[in-house]
Amino acid sequence: MRALAALAILATSIGxxxxxxxxxxxxxxxxxxxxxxxxxTESAGIDDIEFExxxxxxxxxxxxxxxxxxxxxxxxxxxGRLDILTDNGVFPCTAFIVDEKHLLTNHHCVPGIxxxxxxxxxxxxxxxxxxxxxxxxxxxxxxxxxxxxxxVETSKDLDYSVLEVIGDxxxxxxxxRLASAQHHDNDPYLVIGHPxxxxxxxxxxxxxxxxxxxSNQRLLHxxxxxxxxSGSPVIDAGLQMVVGLHHAGxxxxxxxxxxxxxxxxxxxxxxxxxxxxxxxxxxxxxxGPDTAPDPVDTADxxxxxxxxxxxxxxxxxxxxxxxxYNEAKAFGQCFAxxxxxxxxxxHSYAIFARSYxxxxxxxxxxxxxxxxxxxxxxxxxxxxxxxxxxxxxNTAERTxxxxxxxxxxxxKLERAYxxxxxxxxxxxxxxxxxxxxxxxxxxxxxxxxxxIDRIAYLETPPAPRPDSGKGYRIVRGNHALTNGECYIVxxxxxxxxxxxxxxxxxxxxxxxxxxxxxxxxxxxxxIGTTPRGSAEARIASLVSGRQVPADSYCSTGSRxxxxxxxxxxxxxxxxxxxxxxxxxxxxxxxxxxPGTNYGDFTEIAPGTQVTVLRDQGDWSNIRxxxxxxxxxxxxxxxxxxxxxxxxTARVVNLQPYSNASRANGQGFLNIRADDSPRSRILSEAYxxxxxxxxxxxxxxxxxxxxxxxxxxxxxxxGGATGWASKTxxxxxxx
Numbered sequence: 001m002r003a004l005a006a007l008a009i010l011a012t013s014i015g016x017x018x019x020x021x022x023x024x025x026x027x028x029x030x031x032x033x034x035x036x037x038x039x040x041t042e043s044a045g046i047d048d049i050e051f052e053x054x055x056x057x058x059x060x061x062x063x064x065x066x067x068x069x070x071x072x073x074x075x076x077x078x079x080g081r082l083d084i085l086t087d088n089g090v091f092p093c094t095a096f097i098v099d100e101k102h103l104l105t106n107h108h109c110v111p112g113i114x115x116x117x118x119x120x121x122x123x124x125x126x127x128x129x130x131x132x133x134x135x136x137x138x139x140x141x142x143x144x145x146x147x148x149x150x151x152v153e154t155s156k157d158l159d160y161s162v163l164e165v166i167g168d169x170x171x172x173x174x175x176x177r178l179a180s181a182q183h184h185d186n187d188p189y190l191v192i193g194h195p196x197x198x199x200x201x202x203x204x205x206x207x208x209x210x211x212x213x214x215s216n217q218r219l220l221h222x223x224x225x226x227x228x229x230s231g232s233p234v235i236d237a238g239l240q241m242v243v244g245l246h247h248a249g250x251x252x253x254x255x256x257x258x259x260x261x262x263x264x265x266x267x268x269x270x271x272x273x274x275x276x277x278x279x280x281x282x283x284x285x286x287x288g289p290d291t292a293p294d295p296v297d298t299a300d301x302x303x304x305x306x307x308x309x310x311x312x313x314x315x316x317x318x319x320x321x322x323x324x325y326n327e328a329k330a331f332g333q334c335f336a337x338x339x340x341x342x343x344x345x346x347h348s349y350a351i352f353a354r355s356y357x358x359x360x361x362x363x364x365x366x367x368x369x370x371x372x373x374x375x376x377x378x379x380x381x382x383x384x385x386x387x388x389x390x391x392x393x394n395t396a397e398r399t400x401x402x403x404x405x406x407x408x409x410x411x412k413l414e415r416a417y418x419x420x421x422x423x424x425x426x427x428x429x430x431x432x433x434x435x436x437x438x439x440x441x442x443x444x445x446x447x448x449x450x451x452i453d454r455i456a457y458l459e460t461p462p463a464p465r466p467d468s469g470k471g472y473r474i475v476r477g478n479h480a481l482t483n484g485e486c487y488i489v490x491x492x493x494x495x496x497x498x499x500x501x502x503x504x505x506x507x508x509x510x511x512x513x514x515x516x517x518x519x520x521x522x523x524x525x526x527i528g529t530t531p532r533g534s535a536e537a538r539i540a541s542l543v544s545g546r547q548v549p550a551d552s553y554c555s556t557g558s559r560x561x562x563x564x565x566x567x568x569x570x571x572x573x574x575x576x577x578x579x580x581x582x583x584x585x586x587x588x589x590x591x592x593x594p595g596t597n598y599g600d601f602t603e604i605a606p607g608t609q610v611t612v613l614r615d616q617g618d619w620s621n622i623r624x625x626x627x628x629x630x631x632x633x634x635x636x637x638x639x640x641x642x643x644x645x646x647x648t649a650r651v652v653n654l655q656p657y658s659n660a661s662r663a664n665g666q667g668f669l670n671i672r673a674d675d676s677p678r679s680r681i682l683s684e685a686y687x688x689x690x691x692x693x694x695x696x697x698x699x700x701x702x703x704x705x706x707x708x709x710x711x712x713x714x715x716x717x718g719g720a721t722g723w724a725s726k727t728x729x730x731x732x733x734x
Contacts, residue, residue: 027089080131081194086121094193105231126718179241185211191223193232321347334361416458479560498629499523505627516560586694590630594619607644647693647733671722675700683716
């Protein structure tokens with residue numbers, strides 16, 4: 001009983017947070033919604049950002065550090081970012097897939113963001129699940145899913161919400177298994193999520209259950225988290241199953257808090273259906289104090305008998321391996337993990353040691369770690385690539401031919417090279433193959449990183465060459481860092497002018513800003529260097545203080561081939577002001593280069609004031625009010641401020657939405673890609689929805705949702721811009 005009383009005192013002393021106020025949020029611009037990379041300005045969301053909790057050294061690392069075939073990356077597939085669009089900005093949390101149509105996250109994210117006084121949000125307009133975002137700033141491989149904002153189940157006390165997602169993300173990204181397991185002190189854990197709205201990260205080092213593991217019906221853990229980690233799964237490293245839902249951190253104690261999955265499963269009918277049976281231990285009953293009197297021994301005393309040795313050699317071996325693994329973690333060195341693997345290749349923690357060795361200890365020329373004995377080799381039923389039948393293959397080629405994932409990357413690389421336009425010549429591609437790819441030898445992780453990087457390079461269109469004589473000069477040279485440091489890169493822009501404009505916008509009074517040109521034609525804006533070992537924590541700190549953009553990253557500069565030297569901080573000479581003129585589409589596409597062969601990445605409305613940095617033929621390189629730069633078709637600009645009519649529409653002539661009106665087609669209005677009844681359907685609007693009218697053409701209007709169900713449609717993407725029939729619109733203009 002004294003032990004229980006002491007535990008109660010401990011629970012009181014650690015100051016468990018109120019779930020309604022436990023988690024900090026970070027806010028982003030409303031215009032960022034629907035994008036993988038979120039943008040943030042001074043006016044976006046919450047005014048001040050604080051770290052949720054970093055226990056000791058910051059040990060939350062990018063999940064991309066690990067091979068796509070690693071267990072960490074495989075489990076991370078089912079974890080995504082949950083973007084909540086409100087009237088005061090976008091607030092990202094984390095959610096994970098539990099079955100074909102349901103996600104699990106925190107109640108204080110959805111719908112509880114409306115109860116957060118610092119968020120200052122009064123309504124949720126739309127919710128989106130972003131899956132597959134593992135590399136900062138890279139959208140390739142991501143998918144976005146519309147989420148119904150009204151939870152299927154929710155509990156403020158247990159701080160969980162089950163949300164329905166439109167589509168089946170589990171078909172591409174799988175789902176995490178849930179476990180109703182007992183929690184032991186110091187159990188090894190993993191936490192995977194999207195802190196600060198960034199690409200996926202994993203907390204693994206020093207990530208474990210607290211001692212005690214359970215207090216006041218909360219699971220205590222020491223895994224580092226940041227704002228945005230709300231809704232992250234707490235995964236038991238041994239079971240590889242979700243045992244808790246992370247939801248809060250204590251600023252005064254080195255501990256984070258999660259809701260035990262046992263408590264959620266007791267209440268949730270939806271999640272019970274998703275529960276995967278697993279051999280877990282049952283609860284331990286507390287027998288309470290023994291009140292029976294001690295028996296009186298009336299027998300004659302006898303000599304003690306030597307106890308029988310019942311030691312199980314299997315248990316002893318497991319204890320030895322447990323001790324060796326703990327020693328390896330304490331050393332944190334390659335030799336320690338390698339020594340552990342030599343003795344304990346079949347131990348339950350061996351998979352984590354192999355991942356560490358692969359990521360931190362493998363040299364490109366090293367032989368791969370031998371698989372544990374007992375694994376039967378995979379039978380090769382044919383060459384994975386046509387050239388794998390060649391009589392002479394080097395080490396890297398043999399490794400690719402023996403790995404289906406690497407062979408798939410090689411096939412994608414071949415397609416990227418075949419479709420690229422002038423980014424790489426045949427000799428340059430061959431030089432990369434022999435100098436970079438082949439140098440990886442048998443290291444599969446090195447090969448995958450090299451090929452993914454090359455694919456991204458080939459698929460990036462070449463930027464226009466810098467025009468000298470405009471206030472800067474180009475100095476070529478090798479700017480790679482080899483001293484264990486890396487550059488803090490705050491932006492990568494397709495032109496010198498765009499990079500200069502970005503630097504002036506973000507760092508108008510800061511000295512020491514450098515601009516380096518990459519071999520792919522893009523220009524990085526650098527604010528300084530930092531040791532690579534602490535780069536992630538350093539950048540996270542700068543982002544939290546709004547000193548750099550959220551998509552800043554660390555680079556060794558291996559691809560920097562020139563530096564842009566400029567004088568002063570004045571705008572590039574020759575810039576002038578123009579306005580977007582009225583046009584038939586009601587908007588002007590902004591492209592990544594001077595031509596229609598370059599993709600458009602945003603649209604600006606008529607009447608918008610822009611700064612023209614330079615002209616090239618019929619195209620102008622402009623800087624928009626938000627500081628972004630791009631190329632627009634110059635005839636659609638005007639030097640005089642145009643009169644722009646402001647038009648809105650209300651959806652009419654429909655029936656209230658129901659199963660019946662859905663079936664007869666009278667309950668929704670299709671939003672299409674073009675002004676044609678045969679064009680692709682992008683979204684839907686419903687009776688009473690308010691729309692902004694961007695343009696009108698005959699019996700069609702180009703519209704974008706303002707308020708109503710169109711922000712969370714039953715089909716399509718919320719807030720999409722497209723064409724709708726004017727038969728169902730009541731349009732008013734000023």
